Amino acid sequence: MIKPLRKRHLQIWTTLAVLIPLGIILAWIAIPKQAKDKLLQPASTQAFPNVLASAEKDNYTVRVRSNNDTSQLQLEWINKKTLTYPTATIYWTTNDMKDDIDSASLIGRIEARGTYYFLFANNKDQIQIVAPKGFHFFVYDFIHQKVMDTITF
């Protein structure tokens, strides 16, 4: 190696010795504690006070919450691990016999680990009709076009 090249190598690695640790530290600090909601609808970031139903799975915890006068229902989705499928949209259906996106209501989309809140019902009359029947949600991957999981309360 000629002398100018040796000098160039030393300059480059001295620069990298500063930039790489800096980059690693900045990226580490920026790791989100709670996933940002890149949702298909605006959602609240506060949990409603009443838990109506709860389900625990390996990768996530799902709860249906309501406000105090049960005029609004909220789906709380806690993603415990990174998703293993490319996309995950959540649908709500009143027909637990059929996971069909055409007849279901799109609630939102989950991505990274963290906690998500989706408002999925805000009509008190409707809630009073559907609530006794239980709640049925399914997770749909629109890239592979298949239902990845179902949650029924």
Add this chain to the structure above:
Amino acid sequence: MGASYSAISWNRQKKIYDWIIFSFCVIYLTTFILLTAIFNPNYTFETVLIRSTSTLAVLILHVILSIGPLTRINKRFFPLLYNRRHLGVTMFCIILVHGAFGILQFHSLGNVNPFVSLFTSNTHYGSVADFPFQALGFFALSIFFLMAITSHDFWLHNLSPKVWKTLHMFVYLAYFLVVMHVMLGVIQYETNPVFIIIMIIGAITLITLHLIAGTKEIRKDNIEYKLRQDGFVFVCEVNEIEESRAKIFCIDKERIAVYKHENKLYALHNVCKHQGGPLGEGKILDGCITCPWHGYQYLPQNGQSPPPFKEMVNTYDVKVNDNKVWLNPTPYPEGVERPGACIK
């Protein structure tokens, strides 16, 4: 050395080297896929392929980047340097699979051209957590591509060594892009700390190796030879140089190798014409100085490669007085014959 270009001049050592690379890659990928199938059966095949190829490529990249400084620190690592470019091309092929499946998985099922989608689906360049890390990976892949397609000696000669070397120095930029691609990508989502630990250990290892090697080389460059007489500089005693070997001295601007061969001393420019290897760290085989990196040869008396090869290096005057070696650092043009200094 080759008088004409062939794709690869296979020899036993290259075959062994390449078989080791191939076997390692197969074992690694198979193990990764099997372990994922056991511990994370929900992962899709595309995800497994993307992750397995990415981790393998990062591992190989760290090995490649550590070979250079390791050979400066300890000559036992020279065999790794011999076919380093094969390792580089292999890494590129693996990372190409990773990039192709990544684009397929995340950008190809929409109504936008996948390569346009790569740059337009996420434009949060002002955010750290949401930074479009895939673009960083794309640029790193582009650099590796250019390096892989110009890895053959054909390009070394036709682009000129200076241009070729400048292009291949971009590997360091590519390394930085890879680190940030990982840190701003998978690390932002993955709970398992093993990824960040691997990246930190890899970066620390490389930085340390390069700084140690660089500091060692600078110390060699800064040795002063103060005793001068009639244009000659006293460099060492005759018995400090082994038979058929050289001792390297850095005088004024460049390094000069002084060889002992058949009771004479010869001085040549230390830098091999092929890829800048340290001729002085090689030995004389069949009467030719042989570069330890890739085996290029030069005749000690004139710095010329034996016919039909045409490479030449500068020669220098050397003399011996009372067992003391004196060297004139003014170079003769490349290939000029100079009589060796007799050792009495």
